[in-house]
Amino acid sequence: MEHLVDIVLLGLLMITGFAIVRMRSLLAAAMLTSIYSLLSASLFVVLDAVDVALTEAAIGAGISTILLLATVALTTDEEKAPRHTPLLPLVVVIATGAALIYGTLDMPHYGDPAAPIHQYVAPTYLHDTPGVIGVPNVVTSVLASYRGYDTLGEVTVIFTAGVGVMVLLGYRLRRCNITGPGIRNLIVLRVIAKLFFPLILLFALYVLLHGDYGPGGGFQAGVVFATGFILYALAFGLGNAQRLIPRKLLRIMVAVGMLIYAAVGIESMLLGGKFLEYRVLADDPVTGQRLGIMLIELGVGIAVASVVLIIYYAFVSRHCQAPEDM
Amino acid sequence: MSKLQHAINLGLFLFALWVLLSGHYTPLMLLFGVLSTLFVVFLATRADLIDRETQPILIKLSVLFYWVWLGREIIKSNIDVTRRILSPGLPISPTVFTVRAGQKTELGRVTYANSITLVPGTVTMDVDKDVFTVHALTREAAADLKRGEMNRRVCNVEIVF
Amino acid sequence: MMDTVLDVLSWIFLLGGAIFLLVGAIGALRFPDFYTRLHAVSVCDTMGAGLVLVGLMLQGGLSLVTVKLLLMFYFMMFTGPTAVHALAEAAMQSKLKPVVDEREP
Amino acid sequence: MSELLGHFNYWIVIILMMTGFYIVIARPNLIKKIIGLFIFQTSVFILFISMAKIEGGTAPIIEEGISVYSNPLPHVLILTAIVVSLATTALGLALVVRIREAYGTINEDDIHVQDEED
Known part of the structure; x- marks a missing residue:
């Protein structure tokens, strides 16, 4: 069940991301960025990071959007079509993405309690905090x-x-x-x-x-x-x-x-x-x-x-x- | 009522809000609550916001009845709009019209304008003194609003000094 | 026994809210112009969010969580219509003409 | 199959990252580039937070009767990183405003043309 919510939110994030790439109006792109931020804040709640979610919702979806809108108002709303064909960037992006995905294959599985990241300082923090702090x-x-x-x-x-x-x-x-x-x-x-x-x-x-x-x-x-x-x-x-x-x-x-x-x-x-x-x-x-x-x-x-x-x-x-x- | 009285009312309301939000009733947290409330009231005074309109607690009992009535209206029109959205022919007939608001205070007019918007099927597009421009999804919703029942009810709960 | 009843009731409310949210989204896609789409947003704002909050309150039981949800509901009744009104007003000021039904009734 | 479920999240996050990266390198508009950077940043945040998640864990707020918590350390790092992202975004946007005032455009191609003419 938890996985399902996770996957739906990630899917929505992907759709929003692609929409931002295609969007020619900067005003609309700024609003979509705000939505992107809000979606990731919801994802943080699902992933147990409530503090981070609060920060992301206030900063990413709130203040950053205000600043983006202010900049659009000070400059221009329309984006000109790029002069070059996006072939080279596309190749670079796909190559980088493929390399990163190859890299993840060695990573511990998502949610695995035995992953190295959970072994080092975090248990100490969790154990000591009530007594020491x-x-x-x-x-x-x-x-x-x-x-x-x-x-x-x-x-x-x-x-x-x-x-x-x-x-x-x-x-x-x-x-x-x-x-x-x-x-x-x-x-x-x-x-x-x-x-x-x-x-x-x-x-x-x-x-x-x-x-x-x-x-x-x-x-x-x-x-x-x-x-x-x-x-x-x-x-x-x-x-x-x-x-x-x-x-x-x-x-x-x-x-x-x-x-x-x-x-x-x-x-x-x-x-x-x-x-x-x-x-x-x-x-x-x-x-x-x-x-x-x-x-x-x-x-x-x-x-x-x-x-x-x-x-x-x-x-x-x-x-x-x-x-x-x- | 004097400004001081308004400030005290706002302070009491904010402190009640703090107590409801907090959930930790140690002396220290309550002290923080008092200090925060005083600070916010100070800022609101400096911002010149202390008057009748920042008094969300000063409501007459009749407002509760109004809310119940408004809730019924909202549910009714929600079902109506939902039916129209889902029916294949999309039976809507958008109209723009003006209504006159009978309220005397700004707060009363804002209550009326927001109530119109809150009910699906009608949206307040513009407020110019006591003339509201309203966009309605259907002729029926428009006719309903023009009958003026909501206007009368908001007038009844409005507090005038 | 009581718990089960509350649980079932709260799920009915949650699902009802979800259905209204979905209807609002469908409306936003089907309606012809900006102003009519605002009405679909109203559906999400009132019934959709309202029923979801009531469902959550039933899950919360008699606790501070319920009070906070109640406060959220109360504040949403102020902010929701204000946001919709602000959108409509902004569209009016940028001279967006609403589609009006010209047929004689 | 277990590979797929175990790494699925990371792969989507990488796709998101690459979306941001693509905007940064393929689009000449400076505001669009900053939006791209923002998306890239947010995706990195998601990557970190998903690594902190422990199956069946809860938010790291100590409470009686709960024994499994997600890892708080990445949360702290990302919390501060979000605030820093605000700082960098604001600075970048301020630069865009100044560039627009100096060049009259925020299109990278046009700026290059103007620079070559000088």
């Missing part, structure tokens, strides 16, 4: 505690991307007062956005603070939080959104998020542990671990939410600045 969600404990260095690295990547987009798309741009085309008059959208804005924000905080117990954590919460503000900006105009959360504040918040993370690491060094060794943070090692995880999830959440909003502001305000530039 004290949180039920093993993904959170690995993400924030066992592999805290990695996660610090990822947050740095996000930070760098935010800076990069700011540099590319206008760091100096003045406040811009556009409203989404015509949305100002649409009372249905405005009233519903008003109703849902506090709910989305509360849900984001719920996801942030319940990452210990179930799917959730800083990354997902940050994105959901930013989505609330994007909805606000769509319904009430970018100008109002920037009055609510100014760019300057966002720039500071990105740095604050990173700093919270790094400061927890340094604090644990000052208290006599190693970098990011949370158990020294409190008298009881387990309490220390939980405190450390909570703090760094908070830092991650702040950083991710700010970067997503910075990127969104940058893309959308490019739209209203463009006529003056040209």
